[in-house]
Amino acid sequence: MPNARFILYHKHPTSARVLFLRLNGTVCQFDGLPPGTKVAESSLEGVVATGLDEAIAYNEQKLGLASGSLKIETEFWAKVDSPEDAINVYLAEFTATDxxxxxxxxxEGKFIALAEGRRLDPTELELLRLVYSFLMDG
Structure with missing residues (x-):
């Protein structure tokens, strides 16, 4: 999907601990965000986009995961404005218990808690805060 990024997270079913995948210095997979981006809008009304199933399959393949290892979170979506173009940010959950x-x-990826994200780009950190709030409220 052009101009799309995915924040990949794991929420433990018992403890509800939320961890985000940081890979190549970013939580916005796979290309990160260009400099000068800002969160323009976000929605908890649901994702209306075509090609998300194919994008999830691509993410699984790129990460070497089995089919069904990631599930799109259909209630979250954000748009980030960059100097070149708008980027849609989607949320996907790791489905395994751990x-x-x-x-x-x-x-060379690592799962990080929200507090470990403070060294990320400010826009990525803002996105993580939006996602964390969504996950804890939902």
């Missing part, structure tokens, strides 16, 4: 720490470490 996050695949070792598998993501092989890709």
């Amino acid at each position: 996050p695949p720490h070792e598998q993501m470490a092989e890709l």
Whole structure:
């Protein structure tokens, strides 16, 4: 999907601890956000986009995950304005009971808590705050 990024998260079913996948220095997979971006809008009304199933399959393949390892969160969507174009940001959840720490470490990825994201780009940090609020309220 052109101009789309995915925030990939894991929410533990018992403790409700939320972790975000940081890969290549970003939580907006796979290309991060260009400099000068700002969150323009977000919605909890539901995602209306075509190609999300194919994009999730692509994400799974790129990460070396089995089919069904990620599930799109259909109630969250955000738009980020960049100097070049608008970027749609979607949310996808790891479906396993525990996050695949070792598998993501092989890709030099790491699952981080919200507090560990303070060194991220300010726009990414704002997106994580929106996502965290959505997940805890929902």
